Amino acid sequence: MTLPRIVRTRIRHVRRRPIHHEFGYHSYSWLVDLDELPQLPGLLRPFAQFRSADHAGEPQCGLRANIDAYLAEHGISVPGGRVLMLANARVLGFVFNPLTLYWCHDRAGAVACVVAEVHNTYGGRHRYLVRTDPHGNAIVAKDFYVSPFNAVTGNYHLHVPEPDRQLHVAVHLRDPAGSTVFSATMTGAVHAADTATVLRALVAVPLAPLLVALRIRWQGVRLWARGLPVVTRPQERI
Template sequence: MEALYLLCSVASTFVTSSFLSLSLAIRAIPLFLSRVFCSPAPEAGGGGSSSSENDCDAAVWLYEGRVRHARRRPVAHAFEYPVRYALIDIDRAPQSSHLSAERAREIAHTKGPVFLLTIPANLGYEQNPLSVYYCYEVTKEDIQEGGSTPCLKMCIAEVTNTPWGERVCFIFSPGTDVVTKPLHVSPFMDMLGTWCMFADAPGEDLSLVISVQHPILGNYFTATLRAKRVHSSSDSIFIEKYFWLMPHKVAMWIYWQALKLWWKNVKFLDHPKYLSSRYRDDAVLRNRELLTQSTGQSTNLPHCTSNMDLKDRWCVWREAPWPWS
């Protein structure tokens, strides 16, 4: 049934995206003509606009980079693909399918700005295996000095498991942190892994790394995003063009690599909800045990510690809006 539903969604997405691509091309014509006939010539020695030229005024920063997955056991399998992301000031450009800035600050217990790193929906489709909220703190010194850069205090991960249509959000500390796996993301991984999360404050460059520690397979999987800021913009048509078919490409790469793993005879695992209706409660209990036993102590993952001074980590599941993002 899930396979049939997936095929129907693929067909529906193809038709919708084709129609919206044509619409985007028509709407982009005036923008193209204005740039051809009205753009001032670049100054001598100049190379066009800088990626940081209007950063202070922009609500969206555009990044370009690569995602790499490396699996070491039970079989070796690695791949990487180019990707584009947006870093969005969600106080100024709210995202309806994501948390609001107010809700993110409430969760993270911060008072500063909140930025969302995500792949925006494009042509009626959204595909985001992982989005991250960067929650900054404003101190008394920031207020007194005026213009001081707020510090990154907390991150919120938003993980979605296509094609099951589930989404989980949980907090983690910037730098490094560990969390027990809360969601069935891949049918080729069970629920016993621990995620080592690394995130730095996004600037000209950004990095995200998730390593998986398993009680049997050890440190057997790493996913990495490395990206550079290439532009800032508030022009909706430009952003739509920049991300043209980006969500579709991510989905295609995910399913193609899943097919390769299946071909390599990696065991296919059903969603744990078919085995137990309490699989989410089990994840919470495993994480509570992790926080109790390893707070401030290193795990079997190098340079990875739990920095949470909490007995419970905020973690909430909900259904992902269709088309699954």
């Protein structure tokens, strides 16, 4: 059994070209075992709910069942191995997860693979199967439309080591020529999700998923106002 944890995060986005633009903000995420999802007491329950419908897969199935089914499609089986999920919870009926990470362990406790689930602001969802090296690094080809200012080309260079006391995630988008177009980092300290920690996070960042969605849209408006061209959105796979 893995007790639920909260990560008090610092998120930073840097667009390097064709124009330079960067911003950062504080938030928090949950780090939970899909076999032991947290159930907050009484009045706190509406501030942290985890639903399959909020993620890729079949909404009528559990989160763990959906991940197992996805892994099976790729010939991977982790019976008896835990799956840790880093995500935003649903807060007062609203949720938005730009990036959800799943660390999938084998029976011996080693990380067999990582699943990176990306959500865009148009309601689309897509999963990447990530085979990391011992340091948590991997490269995957981009094949999902996220930002209206980036084409669906190039590669993501990922740094996604499993967090212990600290979280350090980095995503760098490089174009086909190898030049870095965009970088995002998420760092922070990992805390046991006791009642006091949950309350502090709720007070520090109220309605966190809504704020994340609003910030992303506002930064998009700023980029559009600066003349950054919009890339036509292709038909999405959901």
